[in-house]
Amino acid sequence: MKALKIAKSSILMNIYERLLSLYGPQGWWPLINYKGSPPTKTGSMQGYHPGNYDLPENNKQIYEIMLGAILVQNTNWKLAEQALLRLNDETGIDPEKILQLSASDLKETIKCAGFFNQKANYLRNITEFFIKLEGRTPHRKEILAIKGVGEETADSILLYAYHKPEFVVDAYTRRIFHYLNFTNQKAKYKQVKELFELNLPEDVPLFQEYHALIVEHAKRHYIKKPFKDEALQEFKINK
DNA sequence: AACCAGGACGTGA
DNA sequence: TCACGTCATGGT
Numbered sequence: 328m329k330a331l332k333i334a335k336s337s338i339l340m341n342i343y344e345r346l347l348s349l350y351g352p353q354g355w356w357p358l359i360n361y362k363g364s365p366p367t368k369t370g371s372m373q374g375y376h377p378g379n380y381d382l383p384e385n386n387k388q389i390y391e392i393m394l395g396a397i398l399v400q401n402t403n404w405k406l407a408e409q410a411l412l413r414l415n416d417e418t419g420i421d422p423e424k425i426l427q428l429s430a431s432d433l434k435e436t437i438k439c440a441g442f443f444n445q446k447a448n449y450l451r452n453i454t455e456f457f458i459k460l461e462g463r464t465p466h467r468k469e470i471l472a473i474k475g476v477g478e479e480t481a482d483s484i485l486l487y488a489y490h491k492p493e494f495v496v497d498a499y500t501r502r503i504f505h506y507l508n509f510t511n512q513k514a515k516y517k518q519v520k521e522l523f524e525l526n527l528p529e530d531v532p533l534f535q536e537y538h539a540l541i542v543e544h545a546k547r548h549y550i551k552k553p554f555k556d557e558a559l560q561e562f563k564i565n566k
Numbered sequence: 567a568a569c570c571a572g573g574a575c576g577t578g579a
Numbered sequence: 580t581c582a583c584g585t586c587a588t589g590g591t
Contacts, residue, residue: 355572400573406589407572441588445574477574497572542572550570570591577584 335509336526342562343533346540349558352377353539356392356487357404359411360420380532383488390457391420392488396480397449398440410440422454449475464489478516486538490531494523495538499545506554508564 354377361375361382376382383389394414399407411420413436418424425433433447440446452473456465470481478496485491496519504510510519527533548556 396572399571401571401586402573402588403571403590405571439588441571442573442586443588445586449574475574479573483572495572499572538572545572568591571589573586575585577582579581579583 335522338562339523339526342559343537343540345559345562346544347536350540350543352536353543354379355535355539356382356395356483357408358382358388358391359408359415360388360391380535386462387420389488390422390454393453393457393484394420394450396483397446397453397475398437400442400446400480402441406440410437413437413439422458425454426451426458445475449473452476464491467491467493478520482520486531486534492524492529492531492534494520494527494534496520496523497538497542499549500538500541502549502554503541503545503556503559506549506556507559507562508566 354375357375383392391411395404395407395411398410414420414425417428417432417436428436430447433450434443437443437446437450452475456470456473467481467485470476470484471478476484482493482495485493486495496516501510501512501514501519504519504522505512505514509522523534523537527537544558548554548558
């Protein structure tokens with residue numbers, strides 16, 4: 328049992344190193360309010376602040392990560408970012424000003440990111456939450472209690488905005504590690520999360536970069552079926 | 567022209 | 580608990 332755990336740990340690190348050497352640091356979480364960051368697209372070697380794991384550097388950036396985490400739900404970052412930039416134009420990412428926007432204005436502003444009716448509500452929910460925090464770091468349960476925040480979004484906020492060692496599991500993570508036979512399709516969120524958290528050192532920059540690399544890798548090899556993934560073929564578990 | 571995107575929620579079984 | 584349906588725009 329312990330031997331298996333060590334082996335898995337080693338393989339997970341090898342996969343990480345492989346992805347990192349393939350794509351380089353991704354510069355997550357992308358921040359528009361980051362001086363010296365040209366608003367370009369994310370992706371391999373195109374992140375906003377690759378290799379900088381000290382962000383966010385202020386409360387506004389924490390709030391920006393929260394907004395982005397909602398906006399990017401079930402859409403791509405390019406569109407979420409457009410919505411974020413428009414919100415920035417209108418409010419400067421000021422929570423009070425965002426609450427002052429009318430519902431219709433808010434919806435119109437974020438329309439490009441899809442699901443704008445519910446996301447407008449979710450943005451308000453998380454904005455009220457953020458204001459009430461008054462700079463305090465929230466617990467996972469508190470964040471999960473916000474309507475519009477599920478497990479992935481909560482972990483994204485904790486990992487990238489608050490540097491908490493919570494591994495983020497998204498659809499891509501499931502897809503890759505199911506393909507490699509590390510998890511089954513129907514594994515619950517917590518199970519997949521623990522595959523990483525129990526077999527990797529509790530290292531925030533590692534968790535941040537790993538998740539970002541998974542997304543980049545999946546975009547390249549796990550969109551069209553059947554999946555091939557020659558880059559990680561050697562790590563596939565035979566069963 | 568279907569299919570997909572860095573999900574979450576409500577519902578009925 | 581769980582399997583589905585729903586939410587919606589934009590890119591390929």
